[in-house]
Amino acid sequence: MHFLALANRILRWGTTLAALLLPVPRLHAQAAEAPASDAAFFRDSVAPILQQHCLSCHNEAERRGGLSLSTATDLRAGGDSGMVVTAGDPEASYLLDLITPIDDEAEMPQAAPPLAAEDVATIRRWIAAGAAWPEDHRLRPPAWWSLTPLESPTLPEITGPPEITGPPSLSESTSAAANPIDRFIAAALDERGLARAPEADRRTLIRRLSFDLLGLPPSDQEIEAFVADSHPLAYERLVDRMLASPHYGERWARHWLDVVHYGETHGYDKDKPRNHAWPYRDYVIRALNEDKPYARFIEEQIAGDLLYPHTRDGIEALGFIAAGPWDFIGHVEVPETKIDGKIARHLDRDDMVQNTVETFLSLTVGCAQCHDHRFDPIPQADYYALQAMFSALDRVDRPYDVDPQIARRRHVLTERQQELDREHEQLTSQIAAAMCDAERREVREQIERLPAPALVYAGGIHHGSGSFRGTGPEGGQPRPIFFLARGDVTSPQQEVAPGVLSCLGDHLAPPQLAPAANDGERRAALAAWLSDRRNPLTWRSIANRLWLYHFGRGLVETPNDFGRMGEPPTHPELLDWLACQIRDAGEMREAGSHIDSGSSLKRVQRMIVTSATYRQRSAVVPSAVALEADPDNRFYWRMNRRRLEAEAVRDAMLVAAGRLDRRMGGPSYRDFVIEKPEHSPHYQYHLHDPDDPRAQRRSVYRFLVRSQTQPLMTALDCADPSMQVARRNQANTPLQALAMLNNQLPLAVSRHFAESVTRATGGEGSSGEIEAAVALAFRRAIGRDATADEQAALVAYARRHGLAATCRVILNLNEFLFVD
Known part of the structure; x- marks a missing residue:
């Protein structure tokens, strides 16, 4: 018996003995009364407690300690420690020992606060009355908030906007009733007795908006023009101009590249450059500027070559799969048949899986490579099913044609060349063979006359080493993926078929894939499952990311973890409403409906930045009520003041000096000198000339090194490209001041x-x-x-x-x- 449970039992025996010597106060008479031993009491009072606090670990699928509390039969069977409930005898029931706290601590539930005293009393009364449990009553673990179906909530009814003092607002949309976002925020403020801060002045608003949407400061001429603009919709027109600016994509691409841990070197020991990674960065910028529907944005990055063949975006977007670190030694210098080679490729697929699930679904899956997820309903089998989705892929420099017409022409000629090659092998006549040779030469010459293809570092078909051949023109199959005991490549168990997470199975059926499905079928199915309108995680995740980058904190504080170890949303209805707006706007645009300012991400961002919530002042004297009810401003009774990110600081300095080169796209500039490039490159930033005009472009075009990050940018909390960064740190250190003064x-x-x-x-x-x-x-x-x-x-x-x-x-x- 666990020590804490034993101590609980001893303490309760002592308490019982003392209770026999004392009169029972009338105050506790009701709690001491035994309830009727019927189904109603169990269903209404006991079952909700077990379901909320116990079923996540003790259910039919996951019997922690050998115990399930799903049915009456399971309860009677007990667990590894024997019976947990003795009907009619609370003092002999191990369950009561486990849940009764001592010094505010209890053994169960694990990693959670103890049950409330009234809940423990309810369990005691139920056991004392005979522990009745109807045989037909089955308990199911409660669905975690992020896994529940996504439905658009009803807008809150509010009596009127919170009282506001200060200068008149910029337009009628400042009313809390006019913008749906403000209605959700106002309802939460009213519940806590808080009032919204006054609206910020115009100089503050244009600077805030410019950095948020463009990542650049407004010029003093733009500020003065906006301050003097008397049009009733001056602010809304400013928003629309910024959303239409090509600099919008540059700003918001940087956020996305943080999340997917995009870098332009491999990382690991030999941190060699990736000279063709930049087309993926340009794809992200272009897609955001075009306000591409988010579903297609997902599909292109997972399976663009399959779903949108012969398109530039369909190939460049696959840079997502190859965005993370890659072990050059483990892949190039060690064969796949060796243990170190197997480990390298296992870790490579692990990076693809984690990048996909955390980026698009905001769930953590990495720990499931060794054991079932300790907190979320992600079994180890699901993790390896996801690895199987990527098992044919490597990270390669993929050739492609930027012009879709040339891409289609090359495809037709290549197919014809392959047909002729097959025909030539079967010909027996010399005359026919000579004619075939002539046509083969002609087709080959036509292919050679086409413009040379471009290259992008992206996910590509695995062609294997040794006797193994991957998918592709050779017709091979993806690598077999095995369930690994404790994640050990030397302990393979059964082979695993490709699949997805099962935790959404109740409302989103997993794709039906045969174990022998080829690479195209696997990635196309994964892309469809991720972008499905019924996938609640997808749409909640991107809605939260938009809010985070506008307010400095998400409605969910843990943007890459919507599981039980993450934070619950502060405004769940608002999060779902925003998610539905993104999801459904994309569908409306596909159907040809008119939507203000486009659809998808930009449409929702326009609603966010035109809300009264966004336009509040940040510098306000908090009331005593605000300091007590919400000292961290989790409910947005004012705007959050934020320090600029490293890239925005650098770009703003260049703008002030009149030195910023605003040319877009193309290969990244290098603010370092490479030493020893032939072996393990050394990236020397101190040898670079800061006056080099080639390095005065926007920071989003900076060549990102994993092993040796840029000193100034690192001091200013720039994202580390070796890891996924969902939310940047905002430190305030002496090193930052020294770097800004002396770098x-x-x-x-x-x-x-x-x-x-x-x-x-x-x-x-x-x-x-x-x-x-x-x-x-x-x-x-x-x-x-x-x-x-x-x-x-x-x-x-x-x-x-x-x-x-x-x-x-x-x-x-x-x-x-x-x-x-």
Whole structure:
């Protein structure tokens, strides 16, 4: 018997003995009364407790400790420790020992708070009355919130918008009743006695919106034009212009690339460059700018070559499968027949599985390679079924044609060439063979005259090593995948058929795949299952990610974990409403319906950023009620103030200095020098010239190294491309200030910044010219005029230390580095 349970039993014996010596207070008379031993009491009072707190671990499929509490028969059978309930005798019932807390701790439920005292009392009364359990009553584990079917909730009824003080709003849409998002937020605020903060001023709003949608600061001319715009829909028109900007895709692609851990080197020991990874990055930018329906966005990244053949996007999108780290030694220098080779390929498929499930479904599956998931309904068999979905793939440089007409032409010619090759093998006549040879040469010459294909580093068909051949023109089959005991490649058990997660089986049937299904059938089925409108995880996941990047925190605080170890949503109805908007808008566009500002992601983002919730001030004095009810602003009674991400800081510095090159697409720029490229490359950032104009493009086009990250960007909490980053850290450390003051890039940018404002104001000779240059520098960087005190302090500093040093100070101001 467990020590805590034994101590519980001893303590309860002592308590029982003491109770015999004392009169029973009338206060507890009702609790001491035995309930009627009927089905109603069990169904209404006992079953909900067992279902909520016990069934997730003790059910027919997963009998922890050998115990199931699904049926009366299971209860009577007990578990590994014997009987858990002795009908009519609570003191002899092991179940009561397990759930009764001592010093606020109980053995059961594991990894969760103890049951409430009234729930323990209910179980005691039930056992004392005979532990009645109707034979036909079967308990099922409660569905976790994220696994329940997705249905659009009814909009909350609110009596009116929360009381707001301050300047008049920008448009009528500020009313809480006008925007559905505000109705959900207002209902939660009303429940807690909270009021929404006043609306932010126009300078704050345009800067907030510009960084959120474009990742770039607005120019001082754009700010002044918006401030002076008297049109009643000035803000909405600003939103529409930004959503239509090509810079939108650059901004939001960076968020996506964080999640899929996109990098341009392999990682591991020999961190060699991937010179053809960048087309996937450009695909993401292009897809987001086009507001591609999210279902198709998913399908292209899993099976674009199969579902959308001969298209550029259908091939470039497969960079998703190959986005993560890859062991060069384990794949190239070690054969697949060796143990180290098997481990490398197992880990490679593990990365594909985890990247797919965490990115699109926000569930963790990695631990299921060794054992059934400890908290979520993901058995080990499901994990290996998912590995089988990718078992034919490797990471390769895939040739493809950007022009779809050339792609189709190459496909027709290649098929004809293969037909002629087969015919030639069967010909016996020399004359017929000569004629066939002539046509083969002609077809080959036509293929050679086509433009050379482009290359993208992406998931590609495995062609094997040694005696193994993969799928492809040779007609091979995917690698066999085996259930591995404890995840050990040296302990294979039974072979596993391809499949998906079974936890959604009640409302989303898994695809029916034969064990011998080829690669195309497997990936096409997986893509269809992920993008299915009935898959609740898919749509909740992307809705939460949109909210996270606009507010700095998601409606679910753990964006890559919607399981039991993650956080539940603060506003579950709002999350489901947003998810349905994304899901159903895509369907409406497919049907040709008119939707404001397109559909899918952009449509929902427009609703978010035009809501009164988004347009609140961040700098407000919290009331005593707010500090007590919601000190972390989980219910959005104000806007969250956020520090800019590393890329936005770098790009904003270049914008202020007039040095940002806004050319889009193409190979990434390198802000390092490679040493020893022939073996294990060393990426030396300190040898790079910060004045190199090729490296003054937007940060989304930076060549991302896994083993040696860029020092300035790392100090500013840039995402590590070796791991999936669903939400970036926002640290505030002395190292950041030192990097911004002393790194070679801010030093060079500050010099160019000073030269730019000097040219614009006519020189740096006189006192008035220095004052004009300082004033212009402040306005460019901060978006407003300096106050008299700020101007005086900066001018005095410029006279002592020079204009370049002053520009460096301006670039280190909190108002430059943070968004209100």
